[in-house]
Amino acid sequence: MLYKKGAEAYLFKEEWYGKLVLKKVRIPKSYRHPSLDRSLRAARTIHEAKILTETRKLGIATPIVFFIDIPNTTIIMEFIEGIRVKELLNNSNINHTELCKKIGRIIGVLHNNNIIHGDLTTSNMILEHESRKIYLIDFGLAEYSTTIESRGVDLHLIHRALQSTHFKILEDCFNAIKDGYAEIIGRQKANEVFQRLHEIEKRGRYH
Amino acid sequence: MICLGIESTAHTFGVGIVAQDGTILANQKMVFVPPKGGIHPREAAEHHEKNAQTVFQQALEEARLKIQKIDIIAFSQGPGLGPCLRIGAVISRYLSQKLKIPIFGVNHCIAHVEIGRLFHNLKISDLLTLYVSGGNTLICAFDQGRYRVFGETLDISIGNLLDVFAREAGLPHPGGPKIEKLAQAGQKFIELPYIVKGMDLSYSGLLTASINKFKEGNKLEDMCFSLQEIAFSMLTEVTERALAHTEKKCVLLTGGVAANKRLEAMIRIIAEEHDAQFYNVPPALAGDNGAMIAWTGLLHAKNENSLSMDETRVKPNWRIDEVKVTWGA
Numbered sequence: 001m002l003y004k005k006g007a008e009a010y011l012f013k014e015e016w017y018g019k020l021v022l023k024k025v026r027i028p029k030s031y032r033h034p035s036l037d038r039s040l041r042a043a044r045t046i047h048e049a050k051i052l053t054e055t056r057k058l059g060i061a062t063p064i065v066f067f068i069d070i071p072n073t074t075i076i077m078e079f080i081e082g083i084r085v086k087e088l089l090n091n092s093n094i095n096h097t098e099l100c101k102k103i104g105r106i107i108g109v110l111h112n113n114n115i116i117h118g119d120l121t122t123s124n125m126i127l128e129h130e131s132r133k134i135y136l137i138d139f140g141l142a143e144y145s146t147t148i149e150s151r152g153v154d155l156h157l158i159h160r161a162l163q164s165t166h167f168k169i170l171e172d173c174f175n176a177i178k179d180g181y182a183e184i185i186g187r188q189k190a191n192e193v194f195q196r197l198h199e200i201e202k203r204g205r206y207h
Numbered sequence: 208m209i210c211l212g213i214e215s216t217a218h219t220f221g222v223g224i225v226a227q228d229g230t231i232l233a234n235q236k237m238v239f240v241p242p243k244g245g246i247h248p249r250e251a252a253e254h255h256e257k258n259a260q261t262v263f264q265q266a267l268e269e270a271r272l273k274i275q276k277i278d279i280i281a282f283s284q285g286p287g288l289g290p291c292l293r294i295g296a297v298i299s300r301y302l303s304q305k306l307k308i309p310i311f312g313v314n315h316c317i318a319h320v321e322i323g324r325l326f327h328n329l330k331i332s333d334l335l336t337l338y339v340s341g342g343n344t345l346i347c348a349f350d351q352g353r354y355r356v357f358g359e360t361l362d363i364s365i366g367n368l369l370d371v372f373a374r375e376a377g378l379p380h381p382g383g384p385k386i387e388k389l390a391q392a393g394q395k396f397i398e399l400p401y402i403v404k405g406m407d408l409s410y411s412g413l414l415t416a417s418i419n420k421f422k423e424g425n426k427l428e429d430m431c432f433s434l435q436e437i438a439f440s441m442l443t444e445v446t447e448r449a450l451a452h453t454e455k456k457c458v459l460l461t462g463g464v465a466a467n468k469r470l471e472a473m474i475r476i477i478a479e480e481h482d483a484q485f486y487n488v489p490p491a492l493a494g495d496n497g498a499m500i501a502w503t504g505l506l507h508a509k510n511e512n513s514l515s516m517d518e519t520r521v522k523p524n525w526r527i528d529e530v531k532v533t534w535g536a
Contacts, residue, residue: 007451008444031473032440035396119405123452141403153361157405163528164355200361202524 008044008140016076021066024048026140027072041073044140049075051115051142060106060114080135085125089166089173096169097176102134104180107154110136112185116150119144121161152196155181159197169192177204208278211266211302212501216287216315217297217342218246220255222266223497224277227505229325232270234491234498235262240501241380245370246341259298266497277308279513282503284312285525287342290333292521300519302305309513311504315495316343316527317354321506322499323461323488331535335455335483337446340462340495341381344442346406346449347527349535354527357449358406366464368410368438375418376427386431389468393432397425401437406448408441417461430519439470454481461488463495506534 003013003022012023018165026041028034049068050183052075056062063078085103088094103125110117117124118141143150158177162170209232214221221236221329239254241247261268267274285292303310320336323329334349335357366383369521373382378389402409413434421430450458458478460471471487478485492499507512510533 005451007448029440029444031443031476033396033436036401036436036440039398108517117439121405141405151408153404156361157407160356160405164350164357167351167355 007051013079016066018078019066021076022063023162024075024077038050042070045070045073045075047142048139051139051144052077054113055110055115055136055139058109058115060109061128061131061135062139063135080126080128080137081130082126082128082135084123085127085134086122086165088127089122089169097175098136098193100173100176101180101183103158104177104182105184106134106136106180107158107177108181108184108190111151111154111181114144114146116143116145116154118154118157120154122158122165123161148192149200151193152200155193155197156200159201208505209272209276210279210281210501210504210508211277212281212283212313212318212497212499212504213295213299214315214318214495214497214500215255215291216282216283216285216495217291218251218254219495220258220262220294221495221497221500222262223499223501224266224270224272225498225501225505229502231494231498231502232272233266233268234496235265235269236496237262243348245374245380248288248290252294254292255294259294259333263298274306277302277306279309279311279504279508280306281313281500281507282519283400283500284319284519285315285522287315287521287523289521289523291333292523296519296521300516304516309508310357310519311511312514312519312522313500313503313507314525314527315500316345316347317487317530317532318499318503319461319493320347320354320432320459321503322427322492322496323459323486323504326488326492327457327459327486329457329486331532333456334459335446335450335453335457336461337442337465338462339365339442339460339464339470341370341464343389343462344408344410345527346446348449348453348455350534352535353530353532354472356526356528358408358445361404361407361409362411363414365410365442366462368414369434369464371414372417372421372434373432376421376430381463383464383467386435387469389428389431390435390469393426393428393430395426395429395432396436397429397433399437400420401432401441402443403444406445406452410438410441411419413437435467435469439467442470443477445471446474447481450477450481450483455483457484457486459486459488461493463493465493466490482489509534
């Protein structure tokens with residue numbers, strides 16, 4: 001059953017050997033050159049499956065990858081029942097800062113292990129119903145990197161997501177994320193990343 | 208009410224005159240073309256200073272108006288090149304004081320969105336805008352009182368990418384149209400870095416790689432073709448993400464680079480795929496111009512007080528999401 005039509009992939013909710021799974025199929029895009037299209041879809045499928053698994057080993061909740069089919073740019077993974085952080089944050093009954101601190105810690109663990117998510121938005125985080133753990137999904141743009149720059153950009157993405165979708169609670173949330181983040185990677189290193197974040201946000205403008 | 212708007216953020220000096228109902232009475236401009244290399248801010252400012260009087264007279268003649276008929280002055284206050292912005296600001300302050308009429312500072316990026324919206328008569332809440340030019344690359348939509356940025360470049364703009372590559376390849380300024388023409392004869396797809404980070408994109412690595420690949424001896428036609436394919440695919444991908452995220456009904460393509468037919472075709476495809484209407488702004492209004500400043504000035508004047516002289520200082524780094532949109536629903 002088609003579960004969701006994303007910008008780059010179709011998500012199907014299916015049964016697979018008696019398990020409820022999510023089938024993520026990266027679809028061809030007619031607007032781009034066929035050879036670019038093929039290489040992007042294949043690279044992202046491989047990357048996503050690999051980094052989902054790597055991240056899980058670090059103790060961060062991510063869906064289990066069951067199967068990958070590179071020619072058909074398809075990943076079959078565990079289906080996560082829960083609510084997206086995007087919806088959670090728009091619900092005023094929730095403790096925003098506590099939630100955001102947790103998110104900050106998760107990002108901290110990722111970065112500590114040289115994993116850059118590449119698409120940190122509140123739509124890509126799910127609070128699972130039973131375990132109450134925050135699952136991180138959508139690693140299609142993820143990469144391995146040791147640079148301060150890539151960490152800064154990653155934080156900039158979540159900052160941007162909060163700015164465009166949760167601007168009313170932006171400051172509280174982002175400060176909490178920074179706190180959680182610094183807790184994991186250490187104050188000094190965190191400050192370096194925050195400093196770079198500030199520089200990144202000043203770029204991309206007219207000078 | 209009639210507003211005279213002055214545009215001078217970069218290489219264009221424009222004067223537009225617009226009536227309250229949105230009728231464009233005049234839209235005149237002169238564009239600085241560097242003799243060689245790129246746009247030097249001081250040289251562009253000198254060009255504006257020298258030609259301001261002519262453009263101003265042409266606009267009044269086109270509108271068949273005496274200057275006393277102007278009710279308010281608007282000028283592009285930013286973002287842009289400081290020396291260029293200051294020319295427009297100085298002239299506007301002078302006119303405001305001389306004619307004793309109110310003055311309004313306009314955000315250049317907002318003006319681009321608003322003139323497109325006026326031209327196609329679109330509702331502010333229905334719209335996702337992709338604004339691509341020599342200075343800006345951004346995807347924005349109105350939400351709760353402001354234009355929110357959903358994606359933008361992390362380093363150089365798309366127009367800058369095209370212009371600098373063209374310059375390095377020996378093509379004269381502005382390079383965009385020439386690259387578009389050469390790209391049509393390109394056949395071989397050359398792999399170049401494709402860099403999208405969430406809804407943001409980065410062009411500086413693509414620029415360096417393209418220059419290197421060209422110097423390695425690849426055909427210019429193939430380079431132009433591949434550069435366009437990669438750069439525009441990146442833009443289309445982030446626009447599609449923003450569209451999927453915001454679920455807007457209309458996509459507006461504007462700015463100088465909007466004139467590129469390949470980019471237009473790509474954005475049109477994703478708009479259709481997401482059941483959104485595609486709108487392009489005609490080149491006279493998509494490129495920098497005074498009419499868009501005048502029209503946005505009128506929008507500000509509806510619910511706001513005019514600026515004091517202190518407040519008319521130019522803002523070279525003024526972001527679109529810093530501005531309260533008082534005319535939005």
